[in-house]
Amino acid sequence: MNHIKLLFFATIRDRAGVKSLEMDIPTDLTIQGLKDKLSADYPNLKQSMQSVLITINREYAFDEAVVPPNAEIGMFPPVSGG
Amino acid sequence: MNHIKLLFFATIRDRAGVKSLEMDIPTDLTIQGLKDKLSADYPNLKQSMQSVLITINREYAFDEAVVPPNAEIGMFPPVSGG
Amino acid sequence: MQPSNLPTFYSITESEIDLNDLLAKITLTSTGAAAIFTGMVRGVTTRGDAHETEYLEYESYIPMAEAKMKQVADEIREKWPVVEGVAIVQRIGKLYPKTPTVLIACTAAHRDTGVFDAARYGIDRLKEIVPVWKKEVGPSGEEWVEGDYIPKPGE
Amino acid sequence: MQPSNLPTFYSITESEIDLNDLLAKITLTSTGAAAIFTGMVRGVTTRGDAHETEYLEYESYIPMAEAKMKQVADEIREKWPVVEGVAIVQRIGKLYPKTPTVLIACTAAHRDTGVFDAARYGIDRLKEIVPVWKKEVGPSGEEWVEGDYIPKPGE
Numbered sequence: 001m002n003h004i005k006l007l008f009f010a011t012i013r014d015r016a017g018v019k020s021l022e023m024d025i026p027t028d029l030t031i032q033g034l035k036d037k038l039s040a041d042y043p044n045l046k047q048s049m050q051s052v053l054i055t056i057n058r059e060y061a062f063d064e065a066v067v068p069p070n071a072e073i074g075m076f077p078p079v080s081g082g
Numbered sequence: 083m084n085h086i087k088l089l090f091f092a093t094i095r096d097r098a099g100v101k102s103l104e105m106d107i108p109t110d111l112t113i114q115g116l117k118d119k120l121s122a123d124y125p126n127l128k129q130s131m132q133s134v135l136i137t138i139n140r141e142y143a144f145d146e147a148v149v150p151p152n153a154e155i156g157m158f159p160p161v162s163g164g
Numbered sequence: 165m166q167p168s169n170l171p172t173f174y175s176i177t178e179s180e181i182d183l184n185d186l187l188a189k190i191t192l193t194s195t196g197a198a199a200i201f202t203g204m205v206r207g208v209t210t211r212g213d214a215h216e217t218e219y220l221e222y223e224s225y226i227p228m229a230e231a232k233m234k235q236v237a238d239e240i241r242e243k244w245p246v247v248e249g250v251a252i253v254q255r256i257g258k259l260y261p262k263t264p265t266v267l268i269a270c271t272a273a274h275r276d277t278g279v280f281d282a283a284r285y286g287i288d289r290l291k292e293i294v295p296v297w298k299k300e301v302g303p304s305g306e307e308w309v310e311g312d313y314i315p316k317p318g319e
Numbered sequence: 320m321q322p323s324n325l326p327t328f329y330s331i332t333e334s335e336i337d338l339n340d341l342l343a344k345i346t347l348t349s350t351g352a353a354a355i356f357t358g359m360v361r362g363v364t365t366r367g368d369a370h371e372t373e374y375l376e377y378e379s380y381i382p383m384a385e386a387k388m389k390q391v392a393d394e395i396r397e398k399w400p401v402v403e404g405v406a407i408v409q410r411i412g413k414l415y416p417k418t419p420t421v422l423i424a425c426t427a428a429h430r431d432t433g434v435f436d437a438a439r440y441g442i443d444r445l446k447e448i449v450p451v452w453k454k455e456v457g458p459s460g461e462e463w464v465e466g467d468y469i470p471k472p473g474e
Binding site for chain 4: 093135158161162
């Protein structure tokens with residue numbers, strides 16, 4: 001199992017109800033697998049998982065990427081700063 | 083005769099040696115006539131009169147314009163601010 | 165001049181954006197021109213969905229945002245090698261109308277070298293990849309402002 | 320909004336250019352974007368006739384210069400009706416390297432409306448028609464900087 005930390009921002013954080021989560025995930029789980037797991041475990045996040053942006057260790061990541069050990073995973077909607 | 087005031091700036095002022103001059107000029111004298119008169123009366127200005135910018139009452143003016151009474155005439159090289 | 169000597173300043177901050185200070189930070193003895201963009205909170209918006217804003221509440225994924233600001237500065241320098249100094253600042257927190265919220269500034273020797281395009285690129289890019297979000301609070305309640313850019317692999 | 324309510328600030332000054340203050344002067348509740356250009360004294364110039372500068376000495380035909388700055392602002396508004404606030408400031412006197420000498424700033428509701436082009440036009444136009452001159456003082460003596468624009472009738 002890999003230990004990871006999830007950070008939620010903006011609408012995703014509002015739906016998650018928390019700013020961060022720590023969890024253990026299977027080795028070799030992909031981002032797609034992580035999204036599926038969160039959709040199953042946290043029904044409030046299910047809809048968000050379809051359009052969420054994901055980062056692994058502060059770089060944008062995509063569905064096929066494998067989540068590395070001790071990853072810091074960011075989840076948020078498209079950015080709207082400025 | 084018309085009474086006018088001349089204001090010199092930058093290189094033109096350096097050559098004239100003064101910042102301003104007041105003078106009486108014939109009614110209906112044009113800018114070209116004024117330049118000719120200054121070239122004759124002030125040899126130091128002769129060369130400058132070929133490329134000088136002229137203003138009448140703070141608007142750019144050209145050789146054929148007639149100098150009005152009590153005009154404020156500016157004489158200076160192309161601008162170089164910024 | 166070595167690129168390593170060129171000033172790059174980037175920051176997520178809760179403090180007021182000080183344009184004088186930021187310009188000084190990226191002014192060198194070789195720079196004669198600065199193009200600066202600032203964004204301010206609008207109290208009244210008429211384009212599109214017309215509405216009024218009481219305030220905006222900004223938040224950021226700060227360490228990633230600062231890394232992405234650095235990336236924007238690097239991209240600017242790659243596209244406009246004449247750019248010498250770059251400053252990128254995003255203010256976060258609760259910000260009221262007329263308050264400057266973001267600044268992008270680029271300096272170069274001369275103004276006709278692309279320095280305006282560089283600043284324009286910087287603000288466009290910040291709004292694509294720097295993780296900052298704003299929630300709009302107005303007479304009809306609060307709403308997150310939605311971005312629409314999906315970063316591509318490698319961004 | 321009536322054009323007559325739109326802020327236009329222009330000035331020839333011997334004082335420091337305060338970007339924060341000038342931005343505030345042209346920020347309205349309807350403006351979300353500002354494009355600002357500033358020029359600074361270069362101590363080292365490498366393009367063209369490479370040289371060093373100890374300081375620049377600026378002078379102006381002040382009342383005409385302020386009238387022409389107003390004209391530049393009017394031209395900007397005619398070309399970019401979306402521009403709301405305009406500030407144009409030229410500092411004069413003895414100015415040393417790294418000092419901001421000139422500022423043009425334009426505000427608009429949004430950044431994609433031509434506000435960058437408006438600021439760019441403003442500085443180009445200032446350098447054509449606003450009567451300001453600078454003398455450069457450096458290790459090899461002093462020399463007036465020569466402009467090359469000849470205004471046309473009506474300018």
